[in-house]
Amino acid sequence: MSGKKKEFNNKSYKQFFESLYPQLCVFGYKYLNDLDTSKDFVQEVFVKVWEDNIAFKNENHAIGFFYLAVKNKCINYLKSKQYKVTERYELTNLEAFETEDSYMPEAVVIETTAVIDKAISKLPEKAAQVIRLSIEDYTNNEIADELSISINTVKDHKKVAYRKLRDFLGFLNMS
Known part of the structure; x- marks a missing residue:
């Protein structure tokens, strides 16, 4: 060395x-x-x-x-x-x-x-799917239809995903 x-x-x-x-x-x-x-x-x-x-x-x-x-x-x-x-x-x-x-x-x-893609891949499967669709500009209603889940479930998956992504990507500290 x-x-x-x-x-x-x-x-x-x-x-x-x-x-x-x-x-x-x-x-x-x-x-x-x-x-x-x-x-x-x-x-x-x-x-x-x-x-x-x-x-x-x-x-x-x-x-x-x-x-x-x-x-x-x-x-x-x-x-x-x-x-x-x-x-x-x-x-x-x-x-x-x-x-x-x-x-x-x-x-x-x-x-x-x-x-970001690596961080998303660490999320639970449904949460990752919701976030990927959200990134593609799907609305909550469209995501619910696409994944055959309720709008409230979409919102719950987003909350979980955002919390975990903040933890995974905290080192970026964009503020």
Whole structure:
């Protein structure tokens, strides 16, 4: 272990990969509009970090590093002659992608969505179903009809879900 930095072992790196890989693939897809290439780039970044045995200050630093590395890999590909010849990508679009402001909000949304989805999956099954439908803008009446339960049961499931989600997601502290 070098200094105070966190190094990954096989198990922790595998867990980190499994938790971050889907979000990074979606993130890369937003640049490339090609899921297969996005997956390849994300895997290449993970392999390079593992081979170089890069240590990070903490998990947030590691996550930021991976998003930036995937972004840079995508931009370099979009700048490449191979891509320009086959896709004729406009340079004006590429310049917009290169600004840091263009990727951070997307990365935050992707990460936050993943965290919230993970928290919802920890809820009791019916409460999770009610919350997922609520997120999709279903009204209490529509949720009751969809799940064949009463409106009062929908409200009860929401109360339970919101209380548990506040506990699960308290670390976000949005205030």
